[in-house]
Amino acid sequence: xxxxxxxxxxxxxVAAALLWAHRTAPRRRxxxxxxAALGAERCAASADASALxxxxxxxxxxxxxxxxxxxxxxxPRATSALSQQKADVGALLRAPVxxxxxxxxxxxxx
Amino acid sequence: xLLAMPLHDADDAAxxxxxxxxxxxxxxxxxPACAASRxxxxxxxxxGAGALHSRGALQAALVPFLRRCPGGLVVVHDxxxxxxxxxxxxxxxxxxxxxxxxxxxxxVPAVRAAVLLxxxxxxxxxxxxxxxxxRRAAKGALVAALAKAxxxxxxxxxxxxxxxxxxxxxxxxxxxxxxxxxxxxxxxL
Numbered sequence: 001x002x003x004x005x006x007x008x009x010x011x012x013x014v015a016a017a018l019l020w021a022h023r024t025a026p027r028r029r030x031x032x033x034x035x036a037a038l039g040a041e042r043c044a045a046s047a048d049a050s051a052l053x054x055x056x057x058x059x060x061x062x063x064x065x066x067x068x069x070x071x072x073x074x075x076p077r078a079t080s081a082l083s084q085q086k087a088d089v090g091a092l093l094r095a096p097v098x099x100x101x102x103x104x105x106x107x108x109x110x
Numbered sequence: 111x112l113l114a115m116p117l118h119d120a121d122d123a124a125x126x127x128x129x130x131x132x133x134x135x136x137x138x139x140x141x142p143a144c145a146a147s148r149x150x151x152x153x154x155x156x157x158g159a160g161a162l163h164s165r166g167a168l169q170a171a172l173v174p175f176l177r178r179c180p181g182g183l184v185v186v187h188d189x190x191x192x193x194x195x196x197x198x199x200x201x202x203x204x205x206x207x208x209x210x211x212x213x214x215x216x217x218v219p220a221v222r223a224a225v226l227l228x229x230x231x232x233x234x235x236x237x238x239x240x241x242x243x244x245r246r247a248a249k250g251a252l253v254a255a256l257a258k259a260x261x262x263x264x265x266x267x268x269x270x271x272x273x274x275x276x277x278x279x280x281x282x283x284x285x286x287x288x289x290x291x292x293x294x295x296x297x298x299l
Contacts, residue, residue: 041181042181042222042223042224043141043143043144043147043149043150043179043181043182043183043224044141044143044144044181044183044224045143045181046141046142046143047140047141048139048140048141048142051136051139051140052140054136054139054140054284055113055133055136055137055140055281055283055284056113056281056282056283056284057281057282057283057284061240061241062241062281062282064241065241065279065281066281068279069111069279069281072278072279073111073224
């Protein structure tokens with residue numbers, strides 16, 4: 001019995017070591033060019049919404065547009081409006097019926 | 111981001127050099143970090159001095175910039191110019207969610223760049239519209255103009271639709287810019 005327990009402990013230790021190596025290995029790899037670019041600073045992330053609104057037609061509609069656009073530019077492209085719409089559609093397909101009306105209000109026309 | 115202007119029959123379809131300079135200065139004010147880090151590139155498609163009119167020329171301008179400034183701001187003027195068609199396919203990787211260029215056997219990612227397009231669009235109204243109505247009208251006019259610029263074939267139509275899908279935000283370019291002398295053909299001031 002002590003030998004069996006020792007063998008079991010050894011097997012568990014080996015499994016834990018393998019699991020740890022598997023989970024940490026990807027972090028040791030050099031980042032791909034896309035991943036490196038994702039980590040780079042996006043200068044447009046700090047847009048001046050009022051100056052952006054000054055480029056557009058003026059009025060409250062376009063001031064709101066500029067504020068929303070400046071906010072969107074601060075997000076990675078993967079979470080842009082179109083991606084958000086795709087994510088919303090995916091969420092819609094998985095959502096319970098009670099949530100669908102709420103989600104529908106978030107999905108803009110293409 | 112697309113900034114659109116109505117194009118009337120009597121107008122010159124292309125923006126003047128004065129117009130692009132003026133808009134670039136306004137863009138620098140709106141994106142000060144890009145201007146301060148010299149990571150704002152301004153290009154013009156179509157005909158005329160300094161305009162890019164081929165896919166290779168556009169990619170050759172974009173790749174060195176994206177290598178230096180992967181998170182930079184690219185302003186592309188006159189994307190709906192009648193002469194812009196051949197260059198347009200090279201714009202798609204810049205606008206795609208996971209877009210990248212291949213140059214000298216290496217990938218040059220475009221995914222962190224922000225892109226601002228300007229276009230003069232026929233059939234676009236001067237009248238005030240809400241944001242959603244304006245976005246739909248401008249995207250429709252953009253597709254029509256790009257398909258025409260590309261020769262009207264199936265390939266041009268596909269590029270036009272791909273461009274439409276990749277534009278997230280649309281606004282009218284400020285009327286004050288349009289009215290400045292020398293900015294466009296129908297200057298009113």
